[in-house]
Amino acid sequence: MEFLQPLFLWGIGAVVIPVVIHFWHQKRGKTLAWAATRWLQEKNQQQQRGIKLDNILLLILRCLVVILLALLLSQPILTGLTKPVVVGKIHLVQPEKMVVDNYRFELAEAIKKGEAVYWIDAATEATDDPMQLPDQRLFNPDVLQSSINAVSAKPSELHLYVLNNQQLADVPFIRVPAKFKLHTMVDSASRPLRPYLELPGSGNVYVNASNQLVNSSGLSKGIRFQDAPAHSGRLTALVDFNDKTERQTVLAALNALSDVYALGIQIDVQKRLKTGYDWVLTDREVVAPAPQTLYVVSGKLNAPRVPNVVYREEKLTPKTAELVRTGQLPEWLGELLIRHFNLKPNPFPLSQEQLNTLFVSTEERRAQQPENIRNWLLLVFVGLIGLERWMALRQNA
Structure with a gap:
């Protein structure tokens, strides 16, 4: 038998508590003399020596309750009853x-x-x-x-x-x-040569030597860049969600990202015909993804088949996503944008x-046997508590 919390086995030592209480209640009181005592005939009684044990079954039940409680807290596992798992x-x-x-x-x-x-x-x-x-x-x-x-x-x-x-x-x-x-x-x-974006009104957007997304009118001289930008022209994004709360949350995150880095993203909430979007954020399944577009799909958990489609299991609302509650949604979207355009081909290792x-x-879940053992011990524990209370009330002990 193994124990997940063996320190609780020291609690078995508490079994002395019900024993002490039991004998304390059986302690004989002092004899008080009263006026009619002299009229009572003194009986010859045999003197009793040693400790007299009354209600021995009740004492045993109380000791068992303490022992079972310590065993339950130590979480026992009967390893001998389970076959070893072949790994x-x-x-x-x-x-x-x-x-x-x-x-x-x-x-x-x-x-x-x-x-x-x-x-x-x-x-x-x-x-x-x-x-x-x-x-x-x-x-x-x-x-x-x-x-x-x-x-x-x-x-x-x-x-x-x-x-x-x-x-x-x-x-x-x-x-x-x-x-x-x-x-x-x-x-x-x-x-590798580092890519960059050429955005109207924002200049050049790239990741500097400190791995920070920046924009400037010129490129840093300490970094080797590609001859042509990875993207030129205004960035366009489509926010297409059925949930109104999710749509507003993503809109606020995109606007915050665009304002902080001066990206000037053009954001649409309704798809315009003949518009090729650089970024599509939606809760709908993507059937035929365009290779140059970054897709963020929320509320679905699928294996990514193409690198430009990112699935998010939870919906992007404050109630369902910790990413939103902690205010990290704009930062996460920024990381996706950097990865999509490969702005940070950083070879430096972690x-x-x-x-x-x-x-x-x-942690791998153990077999159900340990939980079953604890369930049986808990059942016996509750039964002993009920039996102990019934006997204590009946015997007024």
């Missing part, structure tokens, strides 16, 4: 040649042992030849989370092989199983502390 190893690999080449020995050994190897992509495809990269190589934190969810249905030890860069931190956290090991590598040779904070381990 297999599953390997999730980012479909990048650099990652595969760096961990080719580990992946080859895993395949020889019959362990499952999957690509981190929209379909989470299995592979028996990691050196043969898939045609679709879509990777972002949303795709990573979707692949983890797809392979974590059964108890397993998950191994992740990914590039360590700032792209991983585009989401607040990534949930992984309790048995989890992260294998990362840094692409130190990659120093620190170990950042990785530990990013990957959140979810």
Whole structure:
């Protein structure tokens, strides 16, 4: 038997409390002389020595109540009654040649042992030849989370092989199983040219050396930029929600983002014909997404199939989304915009502390047997309480 909270077992020592109370109530009082005492005939009584135990069954019940309470608080688990769970190893690999080449020995050994190897992509495809990269190589934190969810249905030890860069931190956290090991590598040779936006009235919008979104009339001389802007012209956005509250919330967040960074976003609440939007925020399912448009879909939880469609499970209202309640919605939308235009191709790796904070381990639920044991103990505990009260009232003890 194991205990999840073994410190509460010290509570069994409290069993001395009902014993002390029991004998205290049986303590003989002092003899008080009264006027007629001398007229009573003194009886020869045998002297009793030692401690006399009365209501012994009631005392036992009270001791059992204390012991059961300590056991319940310690959360016992009968490990001998459950079969050990067979845990297999599953390997999730980012479909990048650099990652595969760096961990080719580990992946080859895993395949020889019959362990499952999957690509981190929209379909989470299995592979028996990691050196043969898939045609679709879509990777972002949303795709990573979707692949983890797809392979974590059964108890397993998950191994992740990914590039360590700032792209991983585009989401607040990534949930992984309790048995989890992260294998990362840094692409130190990659120093891509940084994109920028050319907006009328705002100048050039880009991410500076401090990883901050700024706009200025000219480009920073300390950063190497691409020859042409990733986008030129005014940014247009369509806010299309059935829920009035959600529409107003998203409108306020977009306006705040546009004002802070002087983006000058043109926002429509009704779709205009022959208008190609750069940004569409909606609660409707996207059927045929335009490749150059960023879509944010709320109230739906789907696996991302294309990188420019972002799904959000909760509706974007103060009552349903913590992101809105904490005032982080404009910042989150700004991160999506930066990621969509790839304004921050930052190759610098995350620190170990950042990785530990990013990957959140979810404890696996134990079998139902521990809960059943506690339920039975709770039932017995309640029954003993009722029996003890009934006997105490009946015997006036």
